Amino acid sequence: MSSSGHPSDQYAVEGGSEADHFYLDEGAEAPGLQGMPAELVAVFDNLPVMVCCMDFGAEVPVLYWNRECERCSGYSAAEIVGNPGALQLLYPEPLYLARKTADILAQGPHFRGLEWTLTSKDNGKRRIAWSSVEGLAMQGGQRWCLGLDITAHSESHRLLRDRDKLLTSVFRHLPDMVYLKDGEGRWLLANPTARAVLGLAEQEGRSASSLEVVEPSRPAAIDLDHSALTEEATWQSGRLSHVQEANDDGHGNLRYYDVIRVPTFGRRGQRLHLLVVRRDVTDQRVAATKLELAGRVLEQSTDGIIITDADNRIIMVNAAFAEITGYQVEEVLGRDPKFLASGQHDKAFYAQMWAVLAEQGRWSGEIWNRRRNGEVYPQWLSLSALRQRATDEITHYVAAFSDLSSRKAAEEKIAYLASKDxxxxxxxxxxxxxxxxxxxxxxxxxxxRVALIVIDVDNFKNLNDSLGHSVGDQLLREIGARLLGQARERTMVGRLSGDEFMVLLSGVHSTAEAAHAVRALMDLLGQPVVLGDLPVNVSVSAGIAMFPSDGTDFDTLFGRADAAMFAAKRKGRAAYQFASALMNEAAIDRLQIETSLRRAIEQQALRLEYQPLVHLASGRIVGAEALCRWDDPERGAVPPGLFIPIAEDCGLIEALGGWVLKTAALQLRAWHDAGHTELMMAVNLSARQFQRGVVLQQVEDALVTSGIAPDRLELELTETVLLHDGDAVMATLRRLKALGTKLSMDDFGTGYSSLAYLRRFKFDKIKIDRSFVCDLIDDPDNAAIVRGIISLAQSLGLSVLAEGVETDAIAQRLKHLQCTFAQGYLFDRPLRPEDFGARLGTP
Incomplete structure (x- = not known):
């Protein structure tokens, strides 16, 4: 090989005649090129196109590689010629190389313009168009190829193709009608919108007139005929035209279009093309008309109107606003309407108003505001929130109000005289x-349930006679004010006659709650009052009648409450009495239990017992249910069925429930530390705990304090929990589930909504109520219910626990029905912690 490093430098020419064509020396390298004229090879090497000799069937596929090949590929002839892996260097993708090789072999010895993408040495991509060289001597599968680098041409062609696709796509999807005509008015192009609206005939093609393109029966044919006059005017003007046109839509309705026509001319001024863009602006025109009409209504309305932006800044008010409030337009623009507030409403009122507005999109009600001169006046206010249709975001607020001053004054005067003391x-x-x-x-x-309370001032006649009627009236006013100040949302207070008052408490859950309320009222009214510069101690007596137990109509209830009030006076005054002696004793007893329970909770005098939860198949204890117990020093053991409802009614359940959770979790941690790490702890949750919104925090505190894994704690809920404020409860349950705790539905089957809640929320376990389990053997209906519950749980992927298992026969039947867990006296009664630990034994 010569110093040039290129194979063509090796070739020497033998002597001979012209017919010999100067063949290569037989002893030269690259034997595949034997028989080729050396001068021709030298010419190939200096051509500005790629020249190579290929043999796709040989072990060495490349036999010749000229300098242009070297320049385009980056690979020298020494790296390619004679290299068995040369094609893998140039075409590194095996599938691509195989497909292209098959294409060239299928073409035979002669081919033109086969495009291959070659990978250069620097990993660049070059597009090469290969053609065979005809008339050269070739042996076997040899092919002489000329390659032309068309990379730049291919890229520009691709860019043009992509641009054409983009323009075509834009043209096809434009919502406006777009069409193109030539200088003589013949149609060249029309997008789908134009074809649909104008009803272009199927033969809509190029170089057709409007009459040929549009079906004559369509209204569009007439409109296009009229449009020709405007098109001619556009040609005459020589520049873009922009007009609005009204056309019939074929149903007797006018459609309005915004039309742009753009003419183009040749160098000699000849007409070339006319581009027409028609936009349907009917909806915008109708909206503008409505907006104008709304503006007129706004200005002429007798109600004051305020429009604000989303940040509640005033952007518009009408003339009636200025007339009612006294503020001029320029004084209020950009301000928050709260400057109109009178101060008569508290923050809670406005919070509730905004909450309703956010949830329902509107609010209306009576409100008191202030005029510019400081006068406070009543108005009926209607608020609306306007939202953007696409995003549902609030864009504006609209307030409309009317002045109720005159009507209010007249109504209040009449109502006061007719109904007020x-x-x-x-x-x-x-x-x-x-x-x-x-x-x-x-x-x-x-x-x-309702409590009707009759209250009478003790010794009022003596006070009235000794201090005078004016002082007596002052006392009555003070008592009325105190009663009214103590009234809650569903309380009605009235003066019956003389020194007798009536209080009606709605939504009273028990006699204990009624007694609480009466005691609070008596304490309030018993506070000293200053009458005529003299401090006077006042006491009252009260009688209580309960609806519906003491009567279902007012007269009956009032008569019994009045009689109870006189009975209280006979006992020595400053006392209260229920209409029924039995009820009175029960209310007092309940209050005493409540007092003792409160003291027991504060002193942590309650305790927990634990009933084993057993795996039926193995008989192994897998967990415990925590049960609260109270041993009162005076009453002895108080049943949970008695003190738990009292705790719920008087608000003690929050503290009690939190204590139970934390104590049970700590006990479980102690058993885990003793080696019983597989145990779980089940704790009942009260509906009142959910209503007070404390459950989530109490569970988190119990988990943090004890350090137990969340999935070892099982929270049991009854359907009573789920029936109160379902959405809020479901949100809390999802958060508890997110903590990792297990959730169990207790007393399943005793309510009407179990299936509904199982569908809304996936519990971990169902507990079959003991009322079904105890008669499992003797009652076919109960057996069918238990079997159905177990089957339902299995289909939902839930485990099942049966409560109240007391006999081995019931346990065996449950095991046969594939019930997973059970608890009951057959296995053990609730045990104290030390007894439960002994029952577990050594792990």
């Missing part, structure tokens, strides 16, 4: 009777 301002006897009767009817419909 002149001295105290409370509802008088007639009005109190009416309101109480309505409240009782409402309670009857809602299956609610």
């Amino acid at each position: 002149v001295i105290t301002g409370l509802p008088n006897r007639a009005q109190a009777t009416l309101q109480a009767s309505l409240a009782l009817k409402h309670a009857e419909l809602g299956n609610d």
